[in-house]
Amino acid sequence: MILRDVSHEDFVWVWECRNDETTRKNSISSKIISLEEHLQWMEESILLSERKMMIAVEEHERIGIIRFDVEDRDTAVISINIAPKSRGRGYSQHMLEHLEVLIKSNYKDIRTLKANIKKENLISIKTFTKSGFSLYEEVQEIIILTKSLYSS
Numbered sequence: 001m002i003l004r005d006v007s008h009e010d011f012v013w014v015w016e017c018r019n020d021e022t023t024r025k026n027s028i029s030s031k032i033i034s035l036e037e038h039l040q041w042m043e044e045s046i047l048l049s050e051r052k053m054m055i056a057v058e059e060h061e062r063i064g065i066i067r068f069d070v071e072d073r074d075t076a077v078i079s080i081n082i083a084p085k086s087r088g089r090g091y092s093q094h095m096l097e098h099l100e101v102l103i104k105s106n107y108k109d110i111r112t113l114k115a116n117i118k119k120e121n122l123i124s125i126k127t128f129t130k131s132g133f134s135l136y137e138e139v140q141e142i143i144i145l146t147k148s149l150y151s152s
């Protein structure tokens with residue numbers, strides 16, 4: 001599996017994954033996104049220096065999307081969405097491993113990884129916990145998990 005930068009050819013596929021019912025249920029904003037709104041958001045996203053979006057690909061097939069937003073210069077807030085048919089096969093952990101390597105080598109200011117997850121999304125909590133994240137804070141229905149990239 002590899003992670004590559006998102007490109008215009010992925011925009012509609014990312015939109016389809018985003019509007020998947022389970023994804024919406026697990027997202028902080030659960031509303032259906034129109035294609036128009038999505039395309040505009042994607043165009044803006046690829047230009048933002050503090051946002052990085054990548055597509056996980058295995059054997060030429062797109063598996064999922066992983067994104068991070070830099071917060072306070074040293075923290076990457078991670079969001080992950082596996083395509084419905086590729087869920088439950090452990091891909092998310094591989095994606096997190098790849099992302100960590102990429103951040104360590106290309107984003108030296110980032111020292112902490114963070115994930116904001118709905119409390120009811122037990123699968124996601126399990127995925128991040130297995131990847132070394134631990135509880136940082138609970139804010140209403142959201143659980144915030146973090147992982148330090150360097151020991152001190």
Ligand SMILES: CC(C)(COP(=O)(O)OP(=O)(O)OC[C@H]1O[C@@H](n2cnc3c(N)ncnc32)[C@H](O)[C@@H]1OP(=O)(O)O)[C@@H](O)C(=O)NCCC(=O)NCCS
Nearest residue numbers: 023026080081082087088089090091092117123124126127
């Ligand atoms: C949550 C999500 C990222 C997990 O990624 P994944 O690659 O499908 O997860 P994995 O295959 O690594 O499974 C993680 C654990 O959950 C379990 N699991 C996976 N799917 C499951 C299901 N439908 N029911 C019960 N357990 C499930 C796995 O068995 C595994 O547990 P194990 O390590 O004890 O075997 C992915 O399912 C997804 O994209 N969901 C929709 C969007 C979303 O919720 N994103 C996260 C927002 S923070």
